[in-house]
Amino acid sequence: xxxxxxxxxxxxxxxxxxxxxxxxxxxxxxxxxxxxxxxxxxxxxxxxxxxxxxxxxxxxxxxxxxxxxxxxxxxxxxxxxxxxxxxxxxxxxxxxxxxxxxxxxxxxxxxxxxxxxxxxxxxxxxxxxxxxxxxxxxxxxxxxxxxxxxxxxxxxxxxxxxxxxxxxxxxxxxxxxxxxxxxxxxxxxxxxxxxxxxxxxxxxxxxxxxxxxxxxxxxxxxxxxxxxxxxxxxxxxxxxxxxxxxxxxxxxxxxxxxxxxxxxxxxxxxxxxxxxxxxxxxxxxxxxxxxxxxxxxxxxxxxxxxxxxxxxxxxxxxxxxxxxxxxxxxxxxxxxxxxxxxxxxxxxxxxxxxxxxxxxxxxxxxxxxxxxxxxxxxxxxxxxxxxxxxxxxxxxxxxxxxxxxxxxxxxxxxxxxxxxxxxxxxxxxxxxxxxxxxxxxxxxxxxxxxxxxxxxxxx
Amino acid sequence: xxxxxxxxxxxxxxxxxxxxxxxxxxxxxxxxxxxxxxxxxxxxxxxxxxxxxxxxxxxxxxxxxxxxxxxxxxxxxxxxxxxxxxxxxxxxxxxxxxxxxxxxxxxxxxxxxxxxxxxxxxxxxxxxxxxxxxxxxxxxxxxxxxxxxxxxxxxxxxxxxxxxxxxxxxxxxxxxxxxxxxxxxxxxxxxxxxxxxxxxxxxxxx
Numbered sequence: 001x002x003x004x005x006x007x008x009x010x011x012x013x014x015x016x017x018x019x020x021x022x023x024x025x026x027x028x029x030x031x032x033x034x035x036x037x038x039x040x041x042x043x044x045x046x047x048x049x050x051x052x053x054x055x056x057x058x059x060x061x062x063x064x065x066x067x068x069x070x071x072x073x074x075x076x077x078x079x080x081x082x083x084x085x086x087x088x089x090x091x092x093x094x095x096x097x098x099x100x101x102x103x104x105x106x107x108x109x110x111x112x113x114x115x116x117x118x119x120x121x122x123x124x125x126x127x128x129x130x131x132x133x134x135x136x137x138x139x140x141x142x143x144x145x146x147x148x149x150x151x152x153x154x155x156x157x158x159x160x161x162x163x164x165x166x167x168x169x170x171x172x173x174x175x176x177x178x179x180x181x182x183x184x185x186x187x188x189x190x191x192x193x194x195x196x197x198x199x200x201x202x203x204x205x206x207x208x209x210x211x212x213x214x215x216x217x218x219x220x221x222x223x224x225x226x227x228x229x230x231x232x233x234x235x236x237x238x239x240x241x242x243x244x245x246x247x248x249x250x251x252x253x254x255x256x257x258x259x260x261x262x263x264x265x266x267x268x269x270x271x272x273x274x275x276x277x278x279x280x281x282x283x284x285x286x287x288x289x290x291x292x293x294x295x296x297x298x299x300x301x302x303x304x305x306x307x308x309x310x311x312x313x314x315x316x317x318x319x320x321x322x323x324x325x326x327x328x329x330x331x332x333x334x335x336x337x338x339x340x341x342x343x344x345x346x347x348x349x350x351x352x353x354x355x356x357x358x359x360x361x362x363x364x365x366x367x368x369x370x371x372x373x374x375x376x377x378x379x380x381x382x383x384x385x386x387x388x389x390x391x392x393x394x395x396x397x398x399x400x401x402x403x404x405x406x407x408x409x410x411x412x413x414x415x416x417x418x419x420x421x422x423x424x425x426x427x428x429x430x431x432x433x434x435x436x437x438x439x440x441x442x443x444x445x446x447x448x449x450x451x452x453x454x455x456x457x458x459x
Numbered sequence: 460x461x462x463x464x465x466x467x468x469x470x471x472x473x474x475x476x477x478x479x480x481x482x483x484x485x486x487x488x489x490x491x492x493x494x495x496x497x498x499x500x501x502x503x504x505x506x507x508x509x510x511x512x513x514x515x516x517x518x519x520x521x522x523x524x525x526x527x528x529x530x531x532x533x534x535x536x537x538x539x540x541x542x543x544x545x546x547x548x549x550x551x552x553x554x555x556x557x558x559x560x561x562x563x564x565x566x567x568x569x570x571x572x573x574x575x576x577x578x579x580x581x582x583x584x585x586x587x588x589x590x591x592x593x594x595x596x597x598x599x600x601x602x603x604x605x606x607x608x609x610x611x612x613x614x615x616x617x618x619x620x621x622x623x624x625x626x627x628x629x630x631x632x633x634x635x636x637x638x639x640x641x642x643x644x645x646x647x648x649x650x651x652x653x654x655x656x657x658x659x660x661x662x663x664x665x
Contacts, residue, residue: 016647047638079495144546145576155641191480195566246664250661406489423542
C-alpha cells in the first residue's frame, strides 16, 4: 500500500502498540538544552532511572548564554549551564558547552555535525525540532517530562498524526526567500491550522531551495501548529550529508525517504510560488503578515466582532494604526539570528544587501551567528567585515539570543525590532517589545532604511 | 509505583479567556524559566496579563476579579498553548490552581505536556465553547463539571460531550507515571534495538 513519507518514518520507528491506544516509537537521536532538561534529569535521579543509551544524546548550551562573550552574564544562567554540564558528566552524555568550537544553537549545530540523516527520528525539548524534516528525518519538539522519558527509555509514547501536504508550485520571484515561503504558508494555513498534522512540503519552489532554505521552512512549520514537517530527501540532501564529523553514522537502508507517488494525504494545500512577495508580520501572531508593499489591516477587513477585537488588541500592543503602510513602520533595532535564520547562507543573504551600505542613524543592529563554526566560516569569507562596515554589531558567541531574550539581549518596552526570528508573540523579545518577522535580507533592508523596507529596492 | 488517586471528575468555577492563539510565552514569560526546579512557577503563570509593570494586579484581567479569582477551569480561545515547548507553562498553571482548559483545539506539545501533569484539555465544538464562555462570564460563579469517564461537561442545565483521546483520558484518570509504565516494555525496546544495523545507531562524539 502506498504510504506518505511521514507514515514510513513512523512505521520504521514503531517499537510496539500500547494498550491505551498510543504506540512506543524509538528515538534515534535526542538533543537537550540547558533550560528544558534540568527537571528531566532530576526526575531520573529521584526515581532512580538510568539513561538508556547515553551515546544517543547531545546536550548544547544555547538558550540562556550571553553572546557578547563566553562568560555567563548572571548567576542564574550560570547555574543552568553548570547544571547541564554536571548532568551530562554524571550520565556520560556529550556536552557542547561555552568555549567548545562545536557550540551553537542546537538546530544549527546538529546538521553541521552531521547528526541528521534521512530516515532518522529526532526529538528535542524545543518546538523548532521540526527543522530536521528538511533532511527527510522526523523531528519534533517535546516537553520536559518527555525528555525524561527519552533519557530513561530511548522511546516516546506517540499517536500517529494526520498528514497534510503543502505544495508550492512554480518559481518564486527575485527577492523572495525561504522565509517568505514559510511565512506565506503560515498566513494561508493559520497559526493553529496544522494542529494534529504532520506537514510535508512539496513542489518546485521547495525542491529549488538549498538545505538552509529547507531548514528555514521546516523550522517554522511549528508556527502553523505542525508537530512534524518533512521534505523528501533528494540529491541535495545526499550532498549535504557529506563531510561532517558524524557523517556516515546513520544510514537507514532499504527505504527511499519520499512519499509514494500515489500516497494520499488527509489534507492538501496549494500555493502558487508566483503569488509570494517579501512578507513582514504586523501583529502578535506569526500568521498576521502582509507583503511589504501592503498596508496594515483595518477593522472593516474583518467580519466577526472577535476578529475585530483581536485586530485592535494586536495593533494596540504593536503601536500601529489601521491601514498604515508597512513601509512607514520605523524600527529601533535590527536583529539577525535564531535557529530559523542564522546559518552561513542567511548571513550571506543579509551581507549581500548590506555591502557598501550603512545602517540608518538611531538603529541598533545586531547579528548573532548560529554557531561557533558558522561564525568562523563567515569571518573567513569576509562577511563579518561587511556587517561591521555597515554598522552591525557582530557577536562573538553563538546562541538563541534576542529571538526569545532569555539571555541579556532583551528589547525594551515599546522597542520595535525587525527580526529574522520565528515568533512575534507579545513579550517574546522582552516585555512590551514589538517584533516584526521577516527574512534576513529584509532585516538588512530595514536596518539601512530605518523603517521596514522592500529588499527589492536594494539591488 | 501504584497509581495515584483516580481523578474522574473535575469541578469548579470557570473563567472565560477567549483570546485566540494564547502562546506559552504569554502563559509563562521567559524571566520565570531560569530555574532548575518545577516549583515556584505559580507567580509566573499569565504574569504579564495578571500584573502591570509595577507588579500591581491588572483590574482588567479576568482571574484578578471575583469570583474568577477562585477559578480552576479556563474556557479558552482557539489554538491555546501554541509556541514554545516549555512545560513550565503547564507547571505554572497547575500551581495557580488550574485543573482544566476547555477549548476547540490545542497546540500539540502543550497538549502532551498537559496530560503529563494532570491538566485536562477537553476539546469541544465552537458552539459549546461559545456557550461555556457565556456561562462562565456570569459573575455568580456557577460551577461546571467535567466528567472524564463519560467525556461530558455539565454547566447548569446543559450537558455537552467533549473529545479526548483514549490514552490521554486513561492517563489523566490514573495519574500514572508514563516512564515507569514504558519500562514495563523494556523487552520490546531491546528487541527493536537488536533489529537495528550498526549503521543505524548514532554515537555522539564527546
